[in-house]
Amino acid sequence: MVVLAISLSGSKNLACSRAIELTNISFCYPGASTPALTIADWHVNKGEHVFVQGASGSGKSTLLNLLTGTLVPDSGSIRLLGKEFSALAARHKDGFRARHIGVVFQQFNLIDYLSVKQNIATAAYFAGTLNQQTQRRATELLHKLELPANVLSRQAGSLSVGQQQRVAIARALINAPELLIVDEPTSALDANARDAFMRLLLEVADSSAVVFVSHDAGLATYFTRQQSMAELTAQSVQTVC
Numbered sequence: 001m002v003v004l005a006i007s008l009s010g011s012k013n014l015a016c017s018r019a020i021e022l023t024n025i026s027f028c029y030p031g032a033s034t035p036a037l038t039i040a041d042w043h044v045n046k047g048e049h050v051f052v053q054g055a056s057g058s059g060k061s062t063l064l065n066l067l068t069g070t071l072v073p074d075s076g077s078i079r080l081l082g083k084e085f086s087a088l089a090a091r092h093k094d095g096f097r098a099r100h101i102g103v104v105f106q107q108f109n110l111i112d113y114l115s116v117k118q119n120i121a122t123a124a125y126f127a128g129t130l131n132q133q134t135q136r137r138a139t140e141l142l143h144k145l146e147l148p149a150n151v152l153s154r155q156a157g158s159l160s161v162g163q164q165q166r167v168a169i170a171r172a173l174i175n176a177p178e179l180l181i182v183d184e185p186t187s188a189l190d191a192n193a194r195d196a197f198m199r200l201l202l203e204v205a206d207s208s209a210v211v212f213v214s215h216d217a218g219l220a221t222y223f224t225r226q227q228s229m230a231e232l233t234a235q236s237v238q239t240v241c
């Protein structure tokens with residue numbers, strides 16, 4: 001009995017230490033005869049910074065869209081932070097994503113005509129965390145990201161590409177998400193700016209699990225773990241297209 005209790009508590013701790021667990025995932029785009037992505041078994045631990053690298057067409061965007069709930073797998077399980085994410089109804093998925101997942105999109109997806117403050121506040125609003133502390137947290141994040149506080153009142157569309165990237169990071173981190181998903185936001189940067197961006201991103205993300213997707217293998221050095229799409233999809237999964 002004691003042995004059982006120990007082993008159960010051990011497996012519970014293991015489950016809780018995982019930010020992402022994918023099991024027997026298969027996803028087909030409508031009309032396709034073969035799946036765009038299959039993953040037999042993959043996990044990311046809480047706090048881990050993982051670099052996912054793959055050639056064009058290898059399924060990186062599909063993977064990110066599955067992790068953010070924009071796409072739903074045809075089969076298999078996606079567990080995020082111990083929760084069966086793939087089984088949640090759309091409404092609950094939206095709430096879970098807003099509270100626990102930060103996303104930095106390739107094109108940043110800022111709302112150009114809103115101020116930086118309003119862009120960041122929108123993320124807090126959807127997570128239900130918008131309060132009097134939001135502006136203070138936003139100012140702190142912008143400071144860490146080496147942007148002056150007066151950027152808060154500027155229209156997002158009037159900022160430089162580098163400034164918009166940092167605002168996109170601040171927006172993704174405003175709710176202190178346990179999981180940060182980043183889709184190759186460095187392609188427009190020169191080598192020096194890219195180095196500064198990567199260092200800041202991972203410093204500010206701090207204890208969040210980070211999944212950073214890119215085709216650029218040169219970025220791998222910033223991360224604690226590297227994962228190629230080829231390895232990730234190597235094991236076979238029963239598919240259902």
Ligand SMILES: Nc1ncnc2c1ncn2[C@@H]1O[C@H](COP(=O)(O)OP(=O)(O)OP(=O)(O)O)[C@@H](O)[C@H]1O
Binds near residue numbers: 030032054
């Ligand atoms: N909307 C879609 N409809 C049908 N097939 C799609 C669709 N989007 C992607 N695919 C296919 O799914 C596979 C994986 O595409 P995905 O966009 O995930 O790759 P990627 O690694 O992100 O590529 P890139 O680096 O070029 O953005 C490819 O074979 C692609 O042609």
